[in-house]
Amino acid sequence: MALIQPAQPEAHEPGGGRRGRKAVRYAVPVAVVGVTAATIGLVPALADSGDPSLPSLTAEQIITKIAASDTQTVDGTVKISTDLGLPSVLSGGSGSSLFGGAVAPPSTGSRDGSRADPQRQFTQLLIGSHTLHVAVDGQDRQKVSIIESAAEYSLIHNGSQVWAYDSASNEAYHATAPAEAGEDRAHPRQAPSDAFPATPQAAAQQVLKAAQGTATITPDGTARVAGRSAYELLIRPQHASATTVDSIRIAVDSKTGVPLKFSLQPKGKGKAAIDIGYTKVSFDKPSASTFSFTPPKGAKVTEGRDTAREQKSPEGMSGLGEPTFIGSGWDTVAVFKAKGALPAAPEKNAKGGAASLLGGFGKQVSGSFGTGTLFHTRLVNVLLTQDGTVYAGAVDQSALTAAASGAAR
Secondary structure, eight states: OOBOOOOOOOOOBTTBSHHHHHHHHTHHHHHHHHHHHHTOOBOOOTTOOSOOOOOOOOHHHHHHHHHHOOOOEEEEEEEEEEOOOOOGGGGSHHHHHHHTTSSSOOOSSOSSOOTTOHHHHHGGGGSEEEEEEEEEESSSEEEEEEEOSSOEEEEEEETTEEEEEETTTTEEEEEEOOOSTTOOTTSOOOOGGGGSOOSHHHHHHHHHHHTTTTEEEEEEEEEEETTEEEEEEEEEESSOSSBSEEEEEEEEETTTOOEEEEEEEESSSSSOSEEEEEEEEEOSOOOGGGGOOOOOTTOEEEEOOOHHHHHHOHHHHHSSOOOEEESOGGGOEEEEEOSSOOOOOOOTTOOSHHHHHHHHHEEEEEETTEEEEEEOOSSOEEEEETTSEEEEESBOHHHHHHHHHHHHO
């Protein structure tokens, strides 16, 4: 299998391109951790069957089709299924607080306990299967809704306005997106909904960019997703002995070039850790009313901080500050410095609260870095050391502790 380097623009920092190339080098763990944290595992429609007959394309041609896609509107239903091996108790707000934001999606909301806070709501996607409705009309209008049997949660971005609403608690959250004026056109703003890649497109874009020069990308047949014919790409990490990622499969719509399904398979047996796929999809423009929102009567509304300030502040996004990196490619470990020491590891028989969560999910480890708690999933491993340092990556446990020990010498 030939090594494919997708023809995509390299990320550059102001003042030169060297740092941009370095950023690409370390993009793999950030992309994998980000996709996992935002949990976009989507299951294909059960009604889809059979492999469509399509003209043969090379991997380069399929990637070019994705890059050349000018589709700006989407209206569809997405099924999410994640199997990271996490205990179900971590699917709520406790999971976010336990990891201090290291593996929880960035918050565009407040941290005051509002039930409408996106960080609090989207962490539930780390566990099990969920149904989402996704509507997109260009860069300025997006809506993602988590649909449950008796409730619905929606995150809406409409121009400068960001709303989130939880019907179960009748609570809403409101914030202001970055203004157009004075924006750096070389670095366009990130829409608030981009923090939660609830579509195969978002997940595919992250991984394809990260896979430049670090993976083999080959065509692997065809598929039918949400009633549409699609080409399949297979991505396998290269020269990555410690990564937990075995392969990534992306189904690309044969007509529009839009990724319709994303599936990440970790090493070892078992089903995919993350599956992303539309069950229904239309590329017609959604109604303008889709992106309109007025809080229902009696709803509790929390006014958030300007998201422009939060996006410019790494600490505002993760709660842990800007990461540094150890290693490169798929074996890279991201290192975060938390504010203050972490809670002491629990006693063996500790009950209740964070101590119970830590005792039931993490295990104590020690090394040149001192002591810490190691959290293991099928895909991403996280080490929290007692001095407040967080090591995270799509690498095995021994690679994580070795990175922490090396950094302490």
